[in-house]
Amino acid sequence: MVDRSGQKKPGPVLPFGQRVAGALNPVNWYRKDPALWRESGTAYLYLLPALIILGIFVFYPFFSAFYISLFKWGILPPRPYVGFANYSYIFNDKYFWRALWHTFYYVIITVPVTLFLAILVATLLNKGLRFLSFARTSFFLSYISPIVAIAMVWRWMYNADYGLINYLLSLLNKLPFVHIDPIAWLNDPRYSIPALIILSVWHYVGYHAIILLAGMQNIEQQYYDAAKVDGASGFQTWLHVTVPLLTPQLFFVLIMSLIGSFKVFTEVITLFNGPGPLRSAETIVYYILRMSGRIDSATMHLGRAAAGSVVLFGIIFVLTIFQMTVTQRRVHYQ
Amino acid sequence: MLRKLIVGLLGLLLGTVALAANEPVTIDFWHAMSSGHQPNLQKLVDDFMAEYPYITVNLTYQGSYSALQGKINAAVAAGNLPTIAQVYENWVTPIQSLLYPIGPHMTAEEIADIIDGLVPSNTYNGVLTTVPFNKSIMVLYYNADLIPNPPTTWGEFYDLAKALTVDLDGDGRIDRYGTALRPAANPEQFLVFLNQAGGSILNDDWTAVTLCEEPGITAVEFCGRLIPYTFVTSEYISDHMGKVAMFIDTSAGYNYNKTGATNAGYTLGVAMLPAGPVNRSSMIQGTNLAVFNTPNQTQAQKDAAVLLARFLLRPENTAYWAMKSGYQPVTKSAYQLPAWKEFVAANPYQQAMSDQMLVGFSQILHPNYGDMRTVLSTKFDEIMRGAVSPLDGLRAMCEEIEALLEY
Numbered sequence: 001m002v003d004r005s006g007q008k009k010p011g012p013v014l015p016f017g018q019r020v021a022g023a024l025n026p027v028n029w030y031r032k033d034p035a036l037w038r039e040s041g042t043a044y045l046y047l048l049p050a051l052i053i054l055g056i057f058v059f060y061p062f063f064s065a066f067y068i069s070l071f072k073w074g075i076l077p078p079r080p081y082v083g084f085a086n087y088s089y090i091f092n093d094k095y096f097w098r099a100l101w102h103t104f105y106y107v108i109i110t111v112p113v114t115l116f117l118a119i120l121v122a123t124l125l126n127k128g129l130r131f132l133s134f135a136r137t138s139f140f141l142s143y144i145s146p147i148v149a150i151a152m153v154w155r156w157m158y159n160a161d162y163g164l165i166n167y168l169l170s171l172l173n174k175l176p177f178v179h180i181d182p183i184a185w186l187n188d189p190r191y192s193i194p195a196l197i198i199l200s201v202w203h204y205v206g207y208h209a210i211i212l213l214a215g216m217q218n219i220e221q222q223y224y225d226a227a228k229v230d231g232a233s234g235f236q237t238w239l240h241v242t243v244p245l246l247t248p249q250l251f252f253v254l255i256m257s258l259i260g261s262f263k264v265f266t267e268v269i270t271l272f273n274g275p276g277p278l279r280s281a282e283t284i285v286y287y288i289l290r291m292s293g294r295i296d297s298a299t300m301h302l303g304r305a306a307a308g309s310v311v312l313f314g315i316i317f318v319l320t321i322f323q324m325t326v327t328q329r330r331v332h333y334q
Numbered sequence: 335m336l337r338k339l340i341v342g343l344l345g346l347l348l349g350t351v352a353l354a355a356n357e358p359v360t361i362d363f364w365h366a367m368s369s370g371h372q373p374n375l376q377k378l379v380d381d382f383m384a385e386y387p388y389i390t391v392n393l394t395y396q397g398s399y400s401a402l403q404g405k406i407n408a409a410v411a412a413g414n415l416p417t418i419a420q421v422y423e424n425w426v427t428p429i430q431s432l433l434y435p436i437g438p439h440m441t442a443e444e445i446a447d448i449i450d451g452l453v454p455s456n457t458y459n460g461v462l463t464t465v466p467f468n469k470s471i472m473v474l475y476y477n478a479d480l481i482p483n484p485p486t487t488w489g490e491f492y493d494l495a496k497a498l499t500v501d502l503d504g505d506g507r508i509d510r511y512g513t514a515l516r517p518a519a520n521p522e523q524f525l526v527f528l529n530q531a532g533g534s535i536l537n538d539d540w541t542a543v544t545l546c547e548e549p550g551i552t553a554v555e556f557c558g559r560l561i562p563y564t565f566v567t568s569e570y571i572s573d574h575m576g577k578v579a580m581f582i583d584t585s586a587g588y589n590y591n592k593t594g595a596t597n598a599g600y601t602l603g604v605a606m607l608p609a610g611p612v613n614r615s616s617m618i619q620g621t622n623l624a625v626f627n628t629p630n631q632t633q634a635q636k637d638a639a640v641l642l643a644r645f646l647l648r649p650e651n652t653a654y655w656a657m658k659s660g661y662q663p664v665t666k667s668a669y670q671l672p673a674w675k676e677f678v679a680a681n682p683y684q685q686a687m688s689d690q691m692l693v694g695f696s697q698i699l700h701p702n703y704g705d706m707r708t709v710l711s712t713k714f715d716e717i718m719r720g721a722v723s724p725l726d727g728l729r730a731m732c733e734e735i736e737a738l739l740e741y
Contacts (some may be wrong), residue, residue, distance in 0.1 A: 075410055075428045160574060181507070187567050191721075274519050277568050278715055290708070293407075294400065297424045299704035300407075 062313065069306035075293075079303075083287050086307035090291075095279065096308065099287040105193050106200075106283065107261040114257055115250070118208035123238065125209065126216045136213070139206035146202065151270030154199050158271075186272060189280035196267055196281060202259075203267075208253045215249030216242060239262035247331040255323060262316050269295065286313050354390040359634045362416035363393050363642065366402040366621075367468075367659075374658035382645045389638045399621075415626040420467055425625050427701045430458045434627035436461025439640045444647060447665040450738060452620055455696035466664040467644050468655070469620035471690045472526055475591050476580035478603035484580065488530075488556060491608040495563040498579040511565035514581040515557075517718045518568040521710035522617045523582050524590055527553035529695055530610025531615070536711075537585075540700055540739065546732040551725070552611060557717060558724030566718045575600075583689045584606060585662060604683035606690050618694035620661060653677075662691045702730035702738040709734040 002272040069086050071079045085102070090096045125135055157164040166182045175181055185195045219242065227237045243250075268276070274296060275282035286295070288308040293300030367375050372395060379391045394416070396402040404426050415598055426433060437445060438461065445453075445462055452466040454521045476484050480498065487490040495512025502509040515523050528534070533549025536542065544550070567574065571581050572590040576598035583591060588604070595602035607616050623646065625639040645651060649668040656663045657677045668674055671690055678684045697703060709731055717727035 038345050075407060076431065155573070161577060162575065178445070272568060273570070274568055277518065277566075278719060278721060279518070279712060293704065294404065296708060296711070297422065297704050298708055299424070299702050300428060 034289055036082065036177050047109050065306045065309045065313075067306075069304075069310050071303050073302035073306070074083075075300055075302075082303065085305040086301075089304055090307050090311070095282065096287055099282045099284045100281065102193055102280070102282060103262060103264070103284045106196055106264055109260065110204075111254070111257050113197070114204050114208060115254060117201065117205045118212055118253065119243075119250075121205060121209035121213035122216055123242070125213050136210060139209055142203055143205070143207035144209075147266045148270050150203060151267060154195075155186065155271060158195055160184040160187065170308075178289065187277055189276070189278045191275040192272070192281040196264065196271065197311060199267055199271065200261070200264065204257060208257065211253055212246060212249050215246045219245045244332050248333055249311050251327055253333045254327065255320060258323065259316055261310065265289065288312065335560050351580070356386075357634065358388050358390065359632070359638045360390040360392065361418060361635050361638050361642070363391050363639075364402060364405065364416045364419040365393065366396055366399045366420055368395070368398075371659050374384050374655065376584055377479045378646060378651055378655060381651075383641055385645070386638070386641060389641070391638075391642060392406055403548075405504060414630055415628050417631050417635045418623060418625050419623045420621045421464065423697055423699055424704045425701065426464065426622075427699050430463070432626055432628055432720060433458065433463050434625040434631070434636050434640075435461045435463040436623075436625055436640050436643050439637075440644055444644060446648070447607075448647070449618075449664055449666060449694065451615075451636060451691075451694035451696055452664055455618075455699060458699065464579050464622040464624045465647055467621050467623045467646065467660060468661040469616050469618050469691070470584045470586035470661055471687055471694050472522065472582050472607065472616045473585050473686050473690050474580060474605045474607050475595075476596070476603045476640060478604060479664070480579055480600070481603065484603060484605035485608045486606075486611055487608050492556075492559060492563075494580070496562060499550055499563040508565075510577055510579060511613055512563035512579050513560065514565040514567060514571050514574070514578040515560075515718055516567055516569075516571065517714035518711050521707060522584075522619065524553065524557065524714045525697075526582065526607065526617050527556055527610060529615050530607070531556075532610075532612035534698075535706065535735065536698060536700065536739070540698075543732050543736050543739065545735060546728055549612070550728055550732075554717065554724040556727040557714075561718060561720060564718065566715075568715070585690075586620070586660060588660060588683065588687075593685050602683075604686045606686045613693065615693050615695050616690045618691065618696045622722040639644075662687055667698075701741040705738050706735050709738070 018314050031180060070081060070083060072085070073079045073083050121139060125132060125139070158161075160182050162168060163185070165185065169180045170182065183191055185191050223241045223245065224237060227241050232240065263285050264283050268281050268283055268286050272281050273288075282290075288305050289295050290298045291308060292300045292305035293302075365375065365377065372393075376393055379393050383389060383391055396405050399422070402420065403422070404417060406415065406421065406425060410432065414434070417605035430483070435458075437457075440462070440583075448456075448462075448466065452469065453462065456462055456464045456466060458464075478719065481494065485494050491513075498510065498512040499508060500510050501507060517523065525535075528550060531549035532551040533544065533547060533553060535545050537544050554588060565574065565578050568586075570590065570724055571578060571583060572587065574592035575591065581625070585604075592602050606614060608614075623643045624635055627636065646655070647665055649663070649665055649671055652663045652665050653668040653671050653674045656659065656668070657674070663674065669692070678688060700706065713722070713727045713731045713734075716722045717724050722730065
């Protein structure tokens with residue numbers, strides 16, 4: 001156990017310095033000191049609203065998903081217990097593994113690119129642009145627009161024949177030695193995930209940039225003054241002052257975008273109206289929803305859908321814990 | 335004993351009196367007809383309520399089809415289904431035990447009037463249970479500036495598709511395809527070819543897969559021959575009209591395709607599908623009306639809902655609904671109404687849709703049809719994109735569907 005000062009502690013901390021027999025058992029603390037009841041009672045009371053909300057919307061659904069994953073669960077009973085048969089079904093389904101691969105491919109590119117661009121945008125905005133609030137609003141606009149509307153526009157931009165993106169690419173053909181054929185963004189299995197990535201990066205970069213910008217603006221001027229006194233260049237200041245002091249926000253953005261990216265779905269269904277050519281854009285959440293019978297007029301297999309959700313939860317959980325332990329050591333709080 | 339008898343008789347008498355007086359009854363009607371269609375549906379419901387003043391219908395828009403499906407599923411779990419709702423076959427095949435059959439309360443004439451192709455997809459265990467409501471049919475759309483006479487047979491369709499596939503600017507890429515298919519989104523296009531070749535996915539009692547028999551092979555080989563002349567996409571074809579000379583699509587997409595054709599600078603034609611080796615059928619899709627037989631529904635409510643369903647099936651009403659919504663009438667006599675004939679005369683594209691409806695077929699009611707459809711769309715997509723040969727793709731379809739027979 002390590003506290004904030006980094007010193008090793010000798011064992012469980014006892015309230016009010018009591019060191020009595022059986023002190024390791026918290027029950028004894030309450031027996032010895034009725035005041036503790038009052039104190040923790042108040043604390044729990046304060047925690048209660050959050051606990052109730054989390055309980056209803058997070059813990060209950062999770063345990064219920066795990067429970068459902070052990071049954072052959074159709075819309076009507078009987079719902080026989082099948083043990084881990086749903087898990088073995090999805091692990092033997094090549095489309096599950098493909099969906100997993102598509103999702104990883106998407107996450108591995110989307111998360112770092114979004115983060116990098118967000119830092120860039122935030123830094124530029126922080127430079128004190130003339131129309132800062134206008135620029136900030138513009139960047140945020142992409143995030144607050146409904147994804148369905150965005151995907152409609154992007155579907156047009158991605159159009160192989162009349163789309164804006166292929167038009168811009170075709171302009172490059174005017175350069176010597178450049179030849180780019182029009183890309184069938186939404187109809188060529190190779191470009192499905194890239195098309196999804198471009199859309200998502202564009203969609204989320206503004207939101208992340210605003211969070212980072214808020215963090216940057218909270219950094220005390222004194223650090224910059226000190227850097228100036230030390231003769232640091234602009235880039236050095238950014239690298240050694242701004243970025244380290246921005247780590248709490250960077251950490252938050254990283255975790256949130258990782259979790260969000262693993263759950264990509266709306267973008268897929270609105271962009272491709274389905275799983276994409278040769279099911280090349282079928283992500284893990286798409287797979288889960290298909291199994292639940294909610295898309296593609298599929299048959300309902302809620303047990304398999306729940307098993308898929310539990311697996312997705314496991315992946316996100318492990319990655320988040322990993323990130324927490326690895327990254328948090330580098331996070332500096334002012 | 336005597337007292338019991340008297341009480342019983344009294345009860346019966348009171349019940350009859352109550353029935354005769356038609357106690358007020360209120361039913362909920364869930365639907366997914368958005369703002370454009372809703373006033374027309376409301377008008378029909380208002381007419382119904384005027385005719386049956388003791389019945390109040392709460393017409394409730396539940397959002398998209400997907401939202402409606404979600405709410406019906408939730409209502410199944412919560413035990414508060416509405417009395418009547420718009421439903422797709424796949425939604426109710428797993429809950430058919432909760433349906434209140436409408437057919438037994440209809441006259442023989444009313445049942446016989448329903449378009450033949452729509453009867454099987456509303457019949458559960460030999461009983462007409464749901465009734466068709468908003469239906470569309472696959473027809474042939476074509477560039478009328480390019481094609482003066484649309485093809486009437488597979489042979490003509492193939493020749494024309496081949497002739498119209500061209501690289502206009504000589505850059506090695508095809509600029510216009512003879513035809514287009516959306517195999518992943520619309521495996522029904524394959525089912526049309528299958529049916530026209532005389533085939534089916536399963537045998538009549540669902541004990542065996544018949545897809546890989548001779549008609550299936552004929553259909554898949556025809557698709558295979560079309561590959562070089564087909565623009566294969568999962569996008570809407572209306573987004574690529576300039577690229578395609580003719581294609582098979584649902585009648586419900588008429589307005590989108592019309593706009594697409596206008597944008598691409600040509601006149602859109604609509605024709606019946608070219609005939610296959612056995613018939614000239616096409617697939618009908620769309621929703622039906624289901625009355626629910628759950629404990630929260632009283633007999634009076636179910637009776638009222640049946641009356642509503644029968645009312646909506648009346649020729650003048652299904653024709654009115656079709657004229658206003660762009661869906662197709664679901665009873666044969668509707669097509670004979672002067673009002674409908676006038677409508678078709680004013681909208682010539684409707685003629686092909688009407689003719690096609692009368693020789694339409696619809697999906698099977700196997701409880702695993704949803705999964706079978708996923709197999710069909712996945713494999714059909716692989717076939718048309720050349721990821722697998724037509725025959726291998728067909729064989730894979732059969733194997734995977736075989737595993738779904740049991741339910």
